[in-house]
Amino acid sequence: MSVSSANSVWLSRPESFINPQEFKIFSGGDETVSYLLNQYMDAVIYFTYENDVMRLELTNDKYEENILPQASLDRVGVEGQWQFSDDEEKQKFNRLLKRAERSKTYETEEIWFRSFSQCCGYQECCLIFQLRMVAKQGNEVLYCALLYNDTEMQHSFKDISDNEAKFRMAAEQANIYAWEYDIATHEMRPCTRCMRDMGLPPVLENYPDPVFEMGIFPRDYEDMYRNWHERLAQGEAQIQGVIPLTPDRIPFHVRYITEFDKDGKPVKAYGSATLAVDNEKEVQLREIISSLTMRYATVLKVNLDTAETEVLNVGQESSVQVQNLFYENKTFSFEDIKEDYLENYVFDSDVPKLSELFSLDSIRSILSREQNFTHSYRIVRKQKTVYMQCRLFRMADNNSAIIAIRNVDDIMKLKQESEDKLKLDVQNFSEEMDVNNAVINNMGDNMSDVMYILEHIVEGKESLDAVDVDHLHMNFALMEELAQDIKKASELKAIKDQSEPETFDLYDIYKYVKAFAGPIAKKKNIELYADENISSLKYSEVVGNMLYVKRILFNIVHNALKYSPEGTEIHCSAEAKAHGGRINCKVKISDEGIGISPEFQSKMFDAFTQENRQVDPWANGQGLGLYVVKQLLDKIGGTIAVYSAVDLGTIVTVTMSFDIA
Numbered sequence: 317m318s319v320s321s322a323n324s325v326w327l328s329r330p331e332s333f334i335n336p337q338e339f340k341i342f343s344g345g346d347e348t349v350s351y352l353l354n355q356y357m358d359a360v361i362y363f364t365y366e367n368d369v370m371r372l373e374l375t376n377d378k379y380e381e382n383i384l385p386q387a388s389l390d391r392v393g394v395e396g397q398w399q400f401s402d403d404e405e406k407q408k409f410n411r412l413l414k415r416a417e418r419s420k421t422y423e424t425e426e427i428w429f430r431s432f433s434q435c436c437g438y439q440e441c442c443l444i445f446q447l448r449m450v451a452k453q454g455n456e457v458l459y460c461a462l463l464y465n466d467t468e469m470q471h472s473f474k475d476i477s478d479n480e481a482k483f484r485m486a487a488e489q490a491n492i493y494a495w496e497y498d499i500a501t502h503e504m505r506p507c508t509r510c511m512r513d514m515g516l517p518p519v520l521e522n523y524p525d526p527v528f529e530m531g532i533f534p535r536d537y538e539d540m541y542r543n544w545h546e547r548l549a550q551g552e553a554q555i556q557g558v559i560p561l562t563p564d565r566i567p568f569h570v571r572y573i574t575e576f577d578k579d580g581k582p583v584k585a586y587g588s589a590t591l592a593v594d595n596e597k598e599v600q601l602r603e604i605i606s607s608l609t610m611r612y613a614t615v616l617k618v619n620l621d622t623a624e625t626e627v628l629n630v631g632q633e634s635s636v637q638v639q640n641l642f643y644e645n646k647t648f649s650f651e652d653i654k655e656d657y658l659e660n661y662v663f664d665s666d667v668p669k670l671s672e673l674f675s676l677d678s679i680r681s682i683l684s685r686e687q688n689f690t691h692s693y694r695i696v697r698k699q700k701t702v703y704m705q706c707r708l709f710r711m712a713d714n715n716s717a718i719i720a721i722r723n724v725d726d727i728m729k730l731k732q733e734s735e736d737k738l739k740l741d742v743q744n745f746s747e748e749m750d751v752n753n754a755v756i757n758n759m760g761d762n763m764s765d766v767m768y769i770l771e772h773i774v775e776g777k778e779s780l781d782a783v784d785v786d787h788l789h790m791n792f793a794l795m796e797e798l799a800q801d802i803k804k805a806s807e808l809k810a811i812k813d814q815s816e817p818e819t820f821d822l823y824d825i826y827k828y829v830k831a832f833a834g835p836i837a838k839k840k841n842i843e844l845y846a847d848e849n850i851s852s853l854k855y856s857e858v859v860g861n862m863l864y865v866k867r868i869l870f871n872i873v874h875n876a877l878k879y880s881p882e883g884t885e886i887h888c889s890a891e892a893k894a895h896g897g898r899i900n901c902k903v904k905i906s907d908e909g910i911g912i913s914p915e916f917q918s919k920m921f922d923a924f925t926q927e928n929r930q931v932d933p934w935a936n937g938q939g940l941g942l943y944v945v946k947q948l949l950d951k952i953g954g955t956i957a958v959y960s961a962v963d964l965g966t967i968v969t970v971t972m973s974f975d976i977a
């Protein structure tokens with residue numbers, strides 16, 4: 317560590333610490349905590365601050381590696397006096413300390429500092445402080461802070477903001493997109509609306525190639541659009557025309573204005589695009605909306621002030637009244653068709669919710685918070701129940717909304733069948749409490765998690781890109797593996813044989829864990845390091861219960877993924893050694909997650925217990941993960957050790973032993 321706590325006066329004040337565990341960390345009495353603090357945490361400092369002077373009491377290695385070379389916080393200014401970029405930043409820092417002292421929880425703030433060097437002069441640095449008070453005696457306060465150097469990101473935001481200022485006048489118009497094109501470098505810098513709506517990065521190189529490769533612009537306009545850029549390079553001052561700029565071929569008015577240098581050479585072009593709609597008659601509105609919602613059977617445009625409604629599209633699930641109005645090209649009151657639809661089509665138990673949703677006030681309220689909104693419900697059609705999905709879209713004028721309804725019967729019934737299968741053997745679980753029931757229920761929880769992820773991959777998307785398809789393949793493969801395990805566990809329960817030995821390869825187990833954990837970690841932006849040291853084994857086939865071993869490792873790694881936030885690391889290591897006809901295995905999984913509180917650690921192996929400190933919305937379940945692990949390890953003669961600290965992470969070590977096949 318760059319600064320040790322060995323000479324700190326706070327070592328003689330254990331009673332001043334809010335949490336005894338914090339004193340244990342600060343004093344360095346626990347080697348595991350020290351290892352976590354230096355290897356897995358970001359930059360951490362313990363400090364006091366009085367009269368603008370900071371005294372570092374303890375720092376970790378990441379502080380010296382990542383912060384000091386950029387900011388040198390304990391060397392800026394003179395004699396440890398912090399040099400803030402201005403008085404406002406200094407006041408912000410003092411307010412941050414006071415908030416932390418009052419709340420006794422983490423408080424976060426961005427603070428700008430300045431430092432000086434002979435080679436570079438004054439430089440500004442932005443640090444994000446995630447700070448809390450850990451001890452207090454009299455007027456002296458000890459703080460702990462996690463530090464992140466955010467300077468580069470802040471400068472990137474400033475560059476984007478400066479670029480966006482050039483388009484501010486154009487952006488004030490409705491439905492306008494703007495961008496800057498560098499004629500010499502072929503770099504395109506989009507406005508924030510382009511980045512938000514089309515998923516563009518802050519800079520596109522070799523423009524316009526990327527927008528065609530990404531499928532944003534239709535290919536049949538590629539030659540024309542490239543010709544435009546050749547004309548800009550030749551010095552044409554203005555170019556404009558109507559071009560479809562989306563895969564759904566929505567027409568936009570596209571305009572370019574060229575900027576020249578003092579010698580008359582074209583250097584940059586400023587582009588803008590607006591929907592090609594006649595504002596007075598909206599003659600192209602029907603075509604545009606129909607194109608946007610082409611996958612929906614019923615499409616209505618509703619005026620939220622007058623309730624006047626127009627039918628833009630109908631399908632076989634549309635009500636008879638709506639179909640007649642569409643073909644007669646009539647406008648009507650939304651309340652009239654709503655009452656008919658609710659009374660004659662919607663499933664009885666779904667009527668109250670849909671009636672509330674379909675009020676104009678409710679639609680207006682929803683779309684004031686969200687640009688679009690989705691709700692599923694059921695209708696009765698030819699004496700059969702059919703699942704439908706309704707989506708609300710906000711129009712640019714904010715006075716109108718689009719209601720689009722489609723049939724999702726196949727999707728919802730597949731989901732219902734999956735949920736029914738997940739309930740296999742979970743009835744009366746609390747009374748039976750045998751291990752196989754717990755295993756099955758735990759697998760069902762995991763499959764529910766996968767279903768949740770699947771739904772969110774496809775939710776609100778009319779088409780899927782390559783990344784989405786890869787995620788779907790990964791999750792379907794994981795569901796198939798879980799389903800096979802559920803079936804196997806059910807068969808074992810049926811024959812009352814819960815420990816049937818079988819021959820399996822240790823390599824296959826480790827491959828299984830990495831196969832399911834890798835893609836989930838990538839999607840959550842978690843660095844996953846997996847290493848198995850079993851290459852020295854002459855034989856890797858062993859005799860045991862493969863289902864139990866897979867479930868043990870799955871649950872532990874699954875917990876690490878669920879309870880670790882984005883940007884953290886998970887380390888999985890495995891060692892195996894042969895001795896006397898048996899193979900001894902040791903598996904260690906460590907994470908930088910939210911950790912387990914000391915109060916909960918005494919009951920973490922109990923069934924149906926959860927600490928309710930989730931990181932992800934899919935981190936649900938019934939509190940069976942570690943219970944199942946402990947019970948299965950007891951059955952195969954294995955052991956488990958857990959070390960965890962709140963907001964620092966968790967280390968789980970499992971040992972198992974098997975006969976060589």
